[in-house]
Amino acid sequence: MASAALAMILFTSILLKSLMVASAGNLNQEFDITWGDGRAQILNNGDLLTLSLDKASGSGFQSKNEYLFGKIDMQLKLVPGNSAGTVTAYYLSSKGSTWDEIDFEFLGNLSGDPYILHTNVFSQGKGNREQQFYLWFDPTADFHTYSILWNPQRIIFSVDGTPIREFKNAESSGVPFPKSQPMRIYSSLWNADDWATRGGLVKTDWSRAPFMASYRNFNADACVWSSGSSSCGSGAASSDGSSWLTQELDTTSQQRLKWVQQNYMIYNYCSDSKRFPQGPPPECNLS
Numbered sequence: 001m002a003s004a005a006l007a008m009i010l011f012t013s014i015l016l017k018s019l020m021v022a023s024a025g026n027l028n029q030e031f032d033i034t035w036g037d038g039r040a041q042i043l044n045n046g047d048l049l050t051l052s053l054d055k056a057s058g059s060g061f062q063s064k065n066e067y068l069f070g071k072i073d074m075q076l077k078l079v080p081g082n083s084a085g086t087v088t089a090y091y092l093s094s095k096g097s098t099w100d101e102i103d104f105e106f107l108g109n110l111s112g113d114p115y116i117l118h119t120n121v122f123s124q125g126k127g128n129r130e131q132q133f134y135l136w137f138d139p140t141a142d143f144h145t146y147s148i149l150w151n152p153q154r155i156i157f158s159v160d161g162t163p164i165r166e167f168k169n170a171e172s173s174g175v176p177f178p179k180s181q182p183m184r185i186y187s188s189l190w191n192a193d194d195w196a197t198r199g200g201l202v203k204t205d206w207s208r209a210p211f212m213a214s215y216r217n218f219n220a221d222a223c224v225w226s227s228g229s230s231s232c233g234s235g236a237a238s239s240d241g242s243s244w245l246t247q248e249l250d251t252t253s254q255q256r257l258k259w260v261q262q263n264y265m266i267y268n269y270c271s272d273s274k275r276f277p278q279g280p281p282p283e284c285n286l287s
Contacts, residue, residue, distance in 0.1 A: 030218055031061045031185075039210070049215040051189040053079075053086060055206045060188030063220075067092070068182040068230050070222020071244040073147045076106075077214040078115060080140035083108025085193030085204030088213045092148060092183040098125040100178035102148055102155055106139070107196045108211075115139050116266065119157050121167045123176040129281075131165050132267040133260065143216060151245050152179050163249060163257040164264075173282035182225035189213050 026046035033040040036059025039052040051059045072092070079086050086108035093101040101122035106115055117133045137144065147158040155178070157165040169177040189211065193204040221244060223232035232245070249257060261268075269275065270284035 025218070027215070027218060030065070030220075031063055033059070033061045035060050035188075047216060050212055051088070051187065051215075052210040052212045053189045053191060054209040054211075055191075058188060058190035060186065060190075062187075063185035065220070065222075066182035066184050066225040067150075067220065067222040068225045069151050069179075069232070069245060070220055071147065071149045071247075072185065072222060073145050073217070073219045074185075074215055075143040075145050075217040076139070077141075077143045078106050078139045079108055079189070079211045079213055082111045082205050082208055083115070083140070083211060084110050084197040084202040085191055086189065086211050087192040087196050088187070088189050090146060090185075090187045092150070092185055093122075094178075094181035094183045096181075100124070100181045100183060101127070102150060102157075102178065102183070104146055104148075104157070107192075109197055110202060117159075117164075119165050121155060121178070123178050126176070128269065128275075129167070129283075130267060130269050131265060133164055133264045134266060135159065136260075136264060143214070145217070149244055149247060150178070151247060152177075153246070154248065156247075156249065162260060163253050164260045166249060166257060168283065168286045170283035170286055173285075175281070175283045185220075187215070 027042050027049045028046035031042070031049065033042070036051070036057055039054070039057060039059035040050065040061055042049050049061065051061070053059065074090065076088070076090065078088055088106040088108075089103070091101060091103040091105070093099060099122060101120070103118070103120040103122075105118040105120075107118055109115055114134045117135060119131050119133075120127050121129045145158075145160050147156075147161075149156040149158070153169050155167040156163050169179075171177050191204055193202070194200045223230045225231075270280045
């Protein structure tokens with residue numbers, strides 16, 4: 001009897017872990033192209049997805065699954081050459097007027113000038129939590145991995161495994177945290193030359209269209225939300241202390257985060273005294 005019970009516990013544990021590994025690999029199985037009238041394509045038997053933008057339209061896709069917490073990786077290669085005016089957005093978002101959202105946005109620039117990586121976190125419909133970075137490589141020359149780790153305690157943005165931003169749960173200070181609304185993955189390539197490059201001073205050069213961004217090697221180690229419940233079940237967040245569900249930055253990762261923020265951060269809302277003359281928002285004060 002005891003051995004049968006133990007076998008059932010082991011089976012349940014294995015099943016839970018298999019459910020948490022939501023997806024890996026084939027982009028046909030994971031995403032739907034949602035707009036662009038043929039400008040978005042899934043190629044090479046699902047190994048590659050491309051978005052394109054011309055003067056008539058951009059394009060976009062979304063994940064078939066919704067997620068409530070996860071570690072999500074995607075490799076992107078951004079629009080090369082003169083990409084001024086273009087924005088490649090890659091983000092998680094829920095629906096409704098009090099939506100949650102976790103953003104990567106890549107703001108194009110003139111040839112030779114660096115891309116700007118724009119990040120933001122919305123909770124209960126409130127954003128205005130922008131941090132912006134230059135990258136330490138050319139994001140148009142090859143694919144690089146952009147990751148979001150989202151668990152009940154924190155959100156960590158990473159590039160090629162290097163953390164660039166951490167947004168901690170500050171509910172104890174009255175700041176809502178994204179933890180109850182499942183989110184899909186979305187991406188789009190679109191024209192934003194009214195603001196994207198030098199505040200809209202540099203316009204899109206349509207003679208260089210079509211512009212193209214490429215995606216591959218998607219992986220979601222995540223809790224899939226379906227029919228009102230999570231594939232991780234209740235209590236899963238404490239089932240494995242080493243999993244992404246309880247992960248935090250170790251000493252080495254904290255040092256790498258500090259290196260990025262000291263050398264490559266170009267805007268931080270937490271230090272914008274013009275926007276916040278009464279002092280930074282509460283979540284900025286978490287050490």
